[in-house]
Every structure is written in structure tokens, then in C-alpha cells.
Amino acid sequence: MPASPVVEHAVEIAGLVKRYDDRAVVDGLDLAARPGQVTAVLGPNGAGKTTTIECAEGLRRPDAGRVRVLGLDPWTDARELRPRVGVMLQDGGLPTGVPAAQMLEHVARMYADPRPLAELTDRLGLASFARTTVRRLSGGQRQRLALAAAVVGRPQVAFLDEPSAGMDPQSRHAVWELVRELRDEGVAVVLTTHLMDEAEDLADHVVVVDHGHVIAQGSVRELVASAQDRTLRLDAPPALDVAALADAVTPAGGPRPVVAEVTPGSYTVVGAVGPATVAALTAWLAAQDVLATRVTVGRRTLEDVFLDLTGRELR
Template sequence: MTTTQAAALRAAATETEPAVRMRGLVKRYGGRAVVDGLDLEVGRGEVFALLGPNGAGKTTTIEILEGVRKRDGGDVSVLGADPGRAGRSWRARIGVVSQGEGAAQDLTVREILDHFSVYSATPRPTAELIAAVGLDEKAGTRVGRLSGGQRRRLAVALGVQGRPELVFLDEPTTGMDPVARRQFWELIRGLRADGTTVLLTTHYLDEAAELADRVGVVADGRLVEVAPPDELGAELRRTATVRWMEDGAPRTVRTEAPAAVLRDLLAVAGDVPGLTVTRPTLEDVYLSLVGAPSTTATQGDLR
């Protein structure tokens, strides 16, 4: 086999392996595991969202995958390399949008994007980036005068400027208004259409449902479930809650067969006051998975 043939085989293998793979990932602080044995694969071209409460280990996991934080255990592969040992050529293939703000305060939005474009072989045009993140009216404004939400938009533009194969987005829309968030969503859709892999963390359930092919819910450093957004908590979603008033008192039944309950109720009394049938929302499912009380949860079945 020639050197060229061997290189072609390695490239083909790389294209079929996951963009991100971790097995038994562990990170400890002061003896406490903030990431406690995470197993996860993210496919190439996939948009994957990590959900979880503050302190669940999401940001720590992202930083390990980016190669900026050391792990204490487990195996990790990002674009076929160990991020803890990968070099400059590997870093050129990833884009990072962190929660920090490190942009030069005295440069304008346009100037800072033009400045960093020279570090990329195939940068996105500055005007295209400015429009994509909704900063057209702020292109000539110094970074130090931008609002917090506008700085987040600039950080997103810098993170995707070099057309990376994989983009890490850590709570990218924090501080953005609804219009800016939707402009950001269009940017992510464009990245997906280009075949870019996106791994993002977010507190917004609607954002995960809108953008992600799959979501993973993290609680106490562990991955409790992975599924497409509309299949998350499938077992919980099968259960409906039937509520009505009977003799002046509220009654509640949780059941997988609400039609049968309704039939029985209507057979006894043709008019059932306060009758409602609801199923868990994505928020209810998420809160249940992370062990938080749901705003619509019942106190217990009455049958």
C-alpha cells in the first residue's frame, strides 16, 4: 500500500467516526466529581444540545472537549484526536464560543472580525458574519460600548469565522433579545446545512427543541437521558393527567389510557365540571429528569 492510499484510508475512517466520543469522562474538584463517568457520541454534522441545571457539569465537559481543561479519567476523542494532546492544526478545525468575553475593547466590531480573519485559511466574509448575528447597525461601534447581548453575538461570529468542522457553543444566546436569538438560530441552521457539527449548552428548552437533532440531559455530572427533543422522556409523556371537580373537590388521575377514564366519567355524569386532560410538556420532562419539581406536577394519584 502506498503512502497516498494509506492516507486516503485514514481520511475515510475519520469521516465515518463520530465527531465527539467520550467514555467514562471524569473531572473532580476537591475530591468531588463534577463530571462523573459521562459516555456520549456526537455524530458528524449533528447539532447536539446539552441541557442541565447550573453546576451539572455542562461547561466543564465542553472545556475538556475543547482541550482547555484536563480530565481526571476516561477516554475522549474530538475529530479523531485527544483534545488534551492535540496541536495547532486540530485547533484550527474547531470553533469555540465560551461564556467569557475576551475581545479587544477598543476595536470596532468590523475591525476585530477583520483582524482575526487573517488567522483562518478560509474565513467567512466579515459583512456576512455581521449580518448573520444581527450586528449591522453596530459594525462601527467599539466592542467596549456593546451591550452584553451584542457581545455574545460578536463572540458567536468569532467562533464560526474560520468555517470550523466542529463548533462548541456554551450558552451562546444568554443575554440576547428574542429577535437576536432567532437570528442566531438561522446561523446554526446554516452551519448544519454546511455539514458543520455543533455541540451547544443551553438553558432554553425551546432553543434545544428548535435546533438540536438530539439532546442530552445532565444532572449531578451524569448523563441521565439522550434522545431527539420530541422523544425525550418518552415514558413520562405516555402518561396523561385527567383533572375534574367532584362534589366540590378536585380529583386527579394519572393514566396511560385517558380515553377510558373519560368514558367512565361521562357514563356516570354527562357533565363533568373542570374536566381537563394534559400530558407532560418538554419542560415537565426536563424538570423530572433533573429531579426538580414540575410546575404542573400532581401531588399523587387519587386512583
């Protein structure tokens, strides 16, 4: 068998288009993921990220564009790619009538050099439900089993869809440690998640997708970096006059911060936030006879950036 070509990008997507009926849910999207990195793909519901990843997994055929995984076409070269790619679907995609351990043993037998099952069982805490049928597992247990099935074959590329959804904190951290280990082994991990702290903690590269396009990408540091912008968070009674608050904290001749009531009683002030901003805020609150229960200042987070890019409206 000829040696596999050396590729700079484990996943390359260029000009991807996928339509359902007459609607393009992915419309000219470009994306790349490197070996030895975690690439997090973020986007609101309906943004096109799941369809994009399904095209890379060979589960859907693109209508236009170029998709390559390890230099191969995931649709036409599926047989060659399957032993080299791990896939974890959000719904698990697992047979429901067999015990968890039996299912994982069956998957492991499909590979020439699988990971030791005892190691995976211990790392992901599978022993406690090894004899339980898949249909009777909790959501978090199914996710751990699905992750084990995705990585047991030592993939070169791992597509992980919401890998820690429904998990308790202990399970989440076990999953995160395994993802970091895969990255350090040189695996290209492509991660889709709605958990901004997960992406912020794990990702080497972040791709934000909306309306079928990539609207921003870079490292977490690059996306949140700004020469001046910080975020002040304030907990106070709901329905404060945010326009008046913005007036109060705007420096003379300086830029006006963006002030919003994110949820009832929770406010953010984003901009050139400094000591003078905090002083002006507290003076304004005192003049309104309003007591704040919490005031914190910190850098912008990935969630702040995500909401700025994609909006706060429900979809």
C-alpha cells in the same frame, strides 16, 4: 500534510472524570456528537456539562477518561485542532477594548479560508455596532459577535455555549437559522443551553447531564414520546388541593396522574390525559366553585421531561 482521518463521531467522550479538589464534578461521563447534527447538552447549574465541554474544547485537562475531537486529543493536539474547531463561550471571551468589527477582522485573518465578513455582518446584524468597543456592547450584541467569531473560520466542530442568551426574538431567530445552516453544511454543532424551546427547535440529539453523569439521551421525539402521557395545564387560583384534584381525575381502576402546582396558580396534570380527564377536572372545579382561566392539553415538552429527570428544586 496527511489527510485527516474519517471519523463517525466528531466528538467522542468516554469515561470522563474531572475533579476539583476532592470532588468529582464529572464522573464517568460518556457523550458523542456526529457531523451534520446539532447535539444539545442540557443540565441544571452544577451538573457538570460546562466542565465536560471545556475538556472537549481543550480548556481543561481531564483527570481520567478519553476525549477525542475529530479523532484528536484536544489537550495534546490543540495546535492541529484549533483551525478546525469554533468555540463560543458564554461570557464571550472577547477582548474588550477594541471595536467589534476590528476584533472580528482580526479573528478572520487567523484562518486560511474564512467566511466572508460581509455575510456574517449582515446575517447577525453586526453593522449597527461595528465601531463600538466590545466592553460597551449589550449582552445580546456580545453574543452575536462571539458567535460570528466562532464560525468565521468555517469550523468542522462548533461548541456554542448559550448562543442566544440575552437576545431579543429577532436576534434569536437569526442565530437559530445560522445554527441550522452550519448543521446542513456538515458541521458538528455541540450546543449547551438552558432554553428548552431552543433545544427542542434545533437539536437532532439531546444529552441530559446531572451530577456528572448522562442521565438520558436521544432525539427530542424519543425523549418526549410516551404511549399515553400527555400534559394538561391549568391556570386557577393558587393553593388548590392537588391531592383531591388528583383523586378527582383518576379513572376508576386506571393509573393515577401526577398533579403538581408548578408555580402559584399554575398546575399540571401528567398521565393518561383524555376527554374524560378534562370532564372530571371541570366537574371538580365546579364543585369547588373555582373558575379556571385556562385549560390546555398537549404532549409533554422537553421541559417537562427535563424537570422530571432533574427535579424542580433550585440549585
